[in-house]
Amino acid sequence: MLYEAVSICNPRLFVLNNLYLDGLDFEGGTDALMREWRRLFNTLTVEHHLLINADDPILCGGFVRGVPPRVTYFGVEDERLAIESRAARFTRCYRCGTVLSYRLVALAHLGDYRCSTCGWERPMPTIYAINVEINSNESRFRIITPQGPLDVHLGLTGLYNVYNAVAAATAAVSLGVKTATIRAGLEKAVPMFGRDERVTIHNRQARLMLIKNPTSLNETLRTTFMDGHPSRYLFLVDDEIDAGGDVSWIWDADLEVLATRTSTIYVAGSGADHLVLRLKHAGVEVTEVNIAIDDAFHQTMRHMPDNARLWVMATDTAMFELRQSLKELGVL
Ligand SMILES: [Zn+2]
Incomplete structure (x- = not known):
């Protein structure tokens, strides 16, 4: 489906935020989906720009090898976010199949990971959130960007929304939007359906x-x-x-x-x-x-x-x- 959508719209920018293992059975699982996505990304050129969540080893493993478009990594860096997660215990290295070791898991299988067998590890993000404070009503964090830091107060809670905000900010920075405009846009975000x-x-x-x-x-x-x-x-x-x-x-x-x-x-x-x-x-x-x-x-x-x-x-x-x-x- 993505393949058809891209051939019609021909986007220049792709934001790959996460690929959860949950609920993908109807797609043939992550392996089938990744095969389709790899086929798609092999058709891209240097005119295209991929923005990839560095904290997601499934996404990163799928696209770093021999991909011609430009790639920018984003992520979240805050040790206080560490959780125990069932999903992370089963995520494997895309190169050698070893179960990955995590320095910290932030959300599901997202975090700071490394393969103890072949040494493959999370790429360093160039745009990332630090000082993440989340309570049951809102969240506050700083996004580090090449254009300078961006202090954001988001009227949304949940770490997934922080990831969404960093992904959106990365896209906006890549399109040349000024940081003050990005912050104003993020702070206007309201919850969607449910x-x-x-x-x-x-x-x-x-x-x-x-x-x-x-x-x-x-x-x-x-x-x-x-x-x-x-x-x-x-x-x-x-x-x-x-x-x-x-x-x-x-x-x-x-x-x-x-x-x-x-x-x-x-x-x-x-x-x-x-x-x-x-x-x-x-x-x-x-x-x-x-x-x-x-x-x-x-x-x-x-x-x-x-x-x-x-x-x-x-x-x-x-x-x-x-x-x-x-x-x-x-x-x-
Ligand atoms: Zn490995």
């Missing part, structure tokens, strides 16, 4: 968090933990987790982290049973199970104390359904 949209009803706040795969669920939980006090969750899970007959992704998410925290957990939607079973295996107690998404949302909001916050963790179709109802109410 990606931390915020809704207030009768002094109670709901944060709408889309969950699509283990990475998005893990990262969303990481954001909720930044609250610093017990969280209230409503998981809205539709049958779509069954799409393609595959419910396995909820088993790959690190839901065990919820077992060690005090939280209130509601589950609703036609796929609720799958998630309840998964949570049970993770040792997590579910407070209430409901089937109707809309009812579950409004009941939960009604029974919350004033000024409380509800993290609504919803799969795609469930999120769509909830957003429609909130739009009809005029609160979204």
Whole structure:
């Protein structure tokens, strides 16, 4: 598909931000996708410019060898972001197949990596974020660019949004946009469909968090933990987790982290049973199970104390359904 799109549009600039292993089964997995992408990038010339996330060994491994276009690497450098990650334990060196060693993992399989067998390692990025401060409402960081540093206050949370911002800044710098203009643009960014949209009803706040795969669920939980006090969750899970007959992704998410925290957990939607079973295996107690998404949302909001916050963790179709109802109410 990308191949066809590129042959029609003929872009000069390509931004390659990440390639998660999650949910790629329908594409034939990352190997098939990378083969197609390599075929595409072999047709490019020095007129083209590839901007690649240096922290993603799958992307970097796929494109560094014999690629004719110009390449600029971007990334994030902050040791405080280090996490434990299941995805990083299985990522292999593109040259020799050895499982990579990480100095730090920042997000899924993204981080500072090296192959202990052949020595291949993360390329040095020329544009990167440092001093990354993320809380449950916003993030602040400095982007180092060849045109000077750029201090950004982003009204979005989550490390994935910091990566998105650095990718966007790298593209803008490559196109000759001034740093002050880039900063102003980033600071105007607002959440897109279900990606931390915020809704207030009768002094109670709901944060709408889309969950699509283990990475998005893990990262969303990481954001909720930044609250610093017990969280209230409503998981809205539709049958779509069954799409393609595959419910396995909820088993790959690190839901065990919820077992060690005090939280209130509601589950609703036609796929609720799958998630309840998964949570049970993770040792997590579910407070209430409901089937109707809309009812579950409004009941939960009604029974919350004033000024409380509800993290609504919803799969795609469930999120769509909830957003429609909130739009009809005029609160979204
Ligand atoms: Zn190697």
